[in-house]
Amino acid sequence: MRSDELVDCHVLVIGSGGAGVRAAIEADQYGDTVLVSKTIVGKGGCTPMAEGGYNAVLKELDSCEGHYEDTLRGGAYLNDPGLVRVLVDESPERMADLIRWGAVFDVDDLACVAQRPFGGQRFPRTCYAGDRTGHEMMTTLTERMADTGVETYQEVSIVSLLQHEGRASGAMGLDRDGEVILFRSDSTVIATGGGTRVYDISTNSSSGTGDGYALGYRAGAEVIDMEQIQFHPTGAVYPYDARGRLVTEAVRGEGGLLKNKLGERFMTCYDPERMELSTRDVVSRSIATEILEGRGTEHGGVYLDVTHLPASQVESRLPVMLEQFLKFGVDIRTEPMEVAPTAHHIMGGLRIRPDGSTTMKGLFACGEVSGGVHGANRLGGNALAETQVFGKRAGEAAGKAAVHSRDHDPAQVEAERKHLDEYFTGTSEPAGVWNKLKLSMWEGAGIFRTLPALEQTRSVILHLQSLQLRAVTAENLVECCTVRNMLTTASLIVESALLRPESRGAHVRKDISQAWTPETSPFGHTYLSTSCRGIEKVSR
Amino acid sequence: MKELTLRISRFDPKKDTAPHFENYTVNVHDGARVLHALHAVHDDCDPTLTYRYCCGTGQCGSCAVRVNGQPVLACMEEALEGITVEPLEIPVIKDLAVDLLPYINELPIICPVSTEAATMPAKDIVETMKPLRSCIGCMACVSVCPALSVSDFKGPTSMRQEMRLSLDPRDKKDRTAEAVNGGLFRCTSCQACWKVCPKEIQIPGKAIEKLREVAHFKGHTLPRHAEVAALIRETGRSVTWTEPSLLELTAEVMEPYGPVKKTVGFFVGCMYNLRLPKTALDAVEVLRRNGFRVVIPRDQICCGSPLIRTGQTEYVDTLKARNIAAFTALGIDTVVTMCAGCGSTLKHDYETPFKVIDFSELLAETGFGSPAHLGLNVTYHDPCHLARGQGVTEQPRTILRSLADITEMPSICCGSGGGVRSGFPDEAAALGQRRGDEIKKTGAEMVVTCCPFCEFHIAGHTDKPVRHLATLLLKGYREQEKSGT
């Protein structure tokens, strides 16, 4: 057996997005904390890309009760109410942490944090730093973490969770060169973010490959509501190779108008009351319908127009959008953008309790990799709040957890290593497999779903899983592991979709008609683990 | 889909002793970015190609590379046929991936963490901090900074962060002292950093000069810089008299030979007035030969650049007022500069009621009499404050091409600016030496430039003659006359 680099710690945090770094900062108060990340801290994950904002109740006129109700209504009442309560109650305090740590949010004339309206919310409660809110948070958190004892391993990818005596006991990682590092810990926090890169068109960063769902599921933890995928209504459609790139909801928050190729504000037909600021699931389906029915634009989208707004407002509130579109040859001050739905967020994920603990002993989860907070549709601005609220909670609970003998199971490590070695004799290029997967997911598990289409995608995934992925060199092992994780995440999405016999929030089954509203639905969470699967029934 | 060929620098320190280039042909869609071309190379040609990316949307700073020598974000730059892709000029991990962490880890952080009630700074402070806050840590600026490459200067983005922290009431540390220790006065104000910054953060003007200003008022000014400031206050000039000045050698109005095409004001600047008056005379002569009536106000003084670049700003408003008055009193609507530094200062630090234009810019714009080709092989040194400060790179070359053959060298700072030549002679010499080496590589017989500081400094680091463009152009005219055509 080759000797591996061993790293022991009290808390191991996997992922350096908003949730992971927040968890590490907290955990560090209780013992040695190690943070491992596939990417450079502050650069990877979706947090630095988040543009729109962070929801927090800060004003007298607003109320946590209002935020709670908006979140449940937006989530089609599939949310775990206990988690939502924690989210809305603690979000303002976590915002205050960021401010204490130096975050530069936009302020009003009285130096109070400025807030803008976001879809599905009765009060303008979305705090922002221009349209680089997540980047601002990430910069603040990274600086704060640099001032703690947290030890970081950057550009190291976790490929499996370690287990010892029935509990999570750390993780196995590969560095840039493909060398194994074993991290052994008393508690492990997964904060690997989302995974919509399993779809052909996605907003996610390079690490949005669903590693955490797959790692947790394979280790025996339970995932819930994995069928609930948010398709953001406004993704860019040009240039083709950069399709899916997010056009932030802040564009509509600032007053952007949606129009079809005939120049009609088509939202009047779908949600005349909330119009452009309806919830994301509704706006996405409306745009998809306009395009399907032939009222789309040249590049296969609809128009999103801010040309009626003063140029100065576009420049100061939407600088990143302005800059990105200019680079692609469109001046949004004078020309409309072209947009279409794009896979954005996974609402489901590892089942957690309010302290971030999963169904597996010693394993915690926070951020997008966890499920239950957003139900069947996430409100814009709630995910950044979630990273902070549950990042802190998971870090704290993991930190407070008891110290165990830090040991690993050599048989497990040997089996994992054997699995890695098999990639060297594989025959299928990971890139080709990923390509087939993402097209099939978009086809069969996209905005509108039917039983035959889901089954078709399931069979494609099964076929792809039967192929042996190929690593040319040790450096390519991570790519194989990532595609394997994508296949697992995709199958969790499809299996869960097949488990939910209703349309609910972002999950739309075109072939099912139902007699209930989300509030009166007889169904609760779908759940999946290596030992059980099903859908919860609710007695109303 | 379209086919695209690109050349990529490959380097695996485990196997290779030096980087080498490989050519690849890939298929990408219309409008594809460099990143997509790299994906295509990785997926379809060679899975061992290493490059870094995360967001794909210009927000994370992972993907900066050099395309045809220029630092850019791979995810934002359009992939064009025949491009060359290389890593940034900082230590390479493999292929296009460079080691960013040493620079990221050095960035100063806010402290101490407040335990008090969370309060945001006032709106005006927030608005000043915001542009400095948008740094995505791509390290493009670091990769081009001449000061950092030869000294222990912490670098442009570190100075940006010092400035952002110094503005923030939540930060309690003395950032000025920290910045001074980090090499605040080592920046040559070459402007290279912000010209390559994907977020266009104006580090030299909005961070370094501002920090130097605070440092000055806190008593951190270098003795040599203080001497210059004292001289300016005393004499109106940043250098001492050693020979008759241009102002002494000319009349206030110098008429053109032949009809008046246009009347222009002439801003001579301290160096050309006092140290290189003959070069200035050449420029005046060239202008007269091209039909310009050249008005040289007697009351003009130092533009203030040596004060602004070193943070000693208290006297600058006086200089500005006097210079503007000197030209407006004579009804001048266009002022010509021949010193890159003065030109950039008048254009950016002044609000002038008249148009300011560089000598080469004016001639390229209005057209110039054709000189004799001198049969020389020359190289052209882009002065920082002309090329990056004023965006003037093509005009001097247009003129030069009519006089000589040009062998190009990379456009980098010679080390004389920002008060570095006087403040840190060792650093200036190290950069000057590099310039000398580049000049040697070109095999040129002569170096041409448009800035007295560059001219002076480079002359100390090459055995080739260094001339202002005006001098060479005048020579071309004289040759033309001699040959009698």
Ligand SMILES: Cc1cc2nc3c(=O)[nH]c(=O)nc-3n(C[C@H](O)[C@H](O)[C@H](O)COP(=O)(O)OP(=O)(O)OC[C@H]3O[C@@H](n4cnc5c(N)ncnc54)[C@H](O)[C@@H]3O)c2cc1C
């Ligand atoms: C373009 C875009 C804009 C958005 N805008 C908003 C918004 O305005 N408001 C809002 O509330 N939400 C927004 N969201 C959603 C929100 O940004 C994310 O849900 C949230 O940031 C997720 O944070 P996280 O910490 O859970 O994960 P991430 O920030 O995605 O971080 C995941 C981390 O895990 C690491 N990782 C992944 N796999 C591994 C592995 N195998 N081994 C080691 N490390 C690993 C990654 O490198 C990364 O560091 C947006 C999302 C996107 C994509």
Ligand code: SF4
């Ligand atoms: S202006 Fe030039 S020397 Fe100064 S920080 Fe920028 S790149 Fe470096």
Ligand code: SF4
């Ligand atoms: S200042 Fe600009 S160039 Fe330098 S690291 Fe930041 S974003 Fe990159």
Ligand code: FES
């Ligand atoms: S990949 Fe993030 S800036 Fe290019």
